[in-house]
Amino acid sequence: MRALTMKLLRRRDKQVDAAKTRRRGAELEDAILAAAWDQLLAEGYARFTVDTVAARARTSKPVLYRRWSSREELLRATVRQRGASVVPKTPNTGNVRDDLIQSLRNASGPENSVAAMLTALASSHFEDVGLTPAELRADMLGSRDTSVTTILARAVERGEVDADKLTPRIVDLPFTLFRHEYVMTFAPPTAAAIVEFVDDIVLPLIRRV
Incomplete structure (x- = not known):
């Protein structure tokens, strides 16, 4: 009984921690696009896919597809975000x-x-x-x-x-x-x-x- 109680408590703690670190809205989108840029530079366009970006961003494919319908749309969003965030002097x-x-x-x-x-x-x-x-x-x-x-x-x-x-x-x-x-x-x-x-x-x- 005690072992079962401890197991349930650990599961609850993990759920609480996950809720605290869950990203939403603009924060999530920024994290995905940052991961997408890193993926593009690391492995090129051939390995720039919804799967690889989702894995690098530590999220799921449906999360990406709700925002961008294809990897081409994801690429353009990634490039726009990078261009807006890094303006050369x-x-x-x-x-x-x-x-x-x-x-x-x-x-x-x-x-x-x-x-x-x-x-x-x-x-x-x-x-x-x-x-x-x-x-x-x-x-x-x-x-x-x-x-x-x-x-x-x-x-x-x-x-x-x-x-x-x-x-x-x-x-x-x-x-x-x-x-x-x-x-x-x-x-x-x-x-x-x-x-x-x-x-x-x-x-x-x-x-x-």
Whole structure:
């Protein structure tokens, strides 16, 4: 009898502990999306499934399916959440050349979300992902300006850059070069390559004559 009583008490204690640690609402969703990001970086998109994310988040598949109907929806939600929570600092060194170089160097670091996402997806076929890199990048950036947009706006105010030369493609050029290097090599550009991007390609196109 005493053994049965102790067993029931232990079960009650476990239930109480579980109730105390049970996650709900926004807390649960944030925990799932954090686990989803970790899963994407750890094993790539091939192993980014509802099962693996649920296991990493220590919850059940039905909990995820109540929020996202497919792993593609889960991926987009994961990318949006990561983009909103980690906003990189825009360099402000006082001149456009150093600002652009520092911005690209920041993007090359392992802590950069876009670079990390590209690394995780690089070995996957985007037909399998069901989304283009441009769509995922747009999800991550949201409505905020890119660091290059801010840098170039400051450069125009200082008289370093000709505003009439800043077409949308020219504004995106620094990171177009960055992304091309990443996709072609599966690695971030070297420091020397970043300087070459800025000095030999970008600045000659935008500097005020």
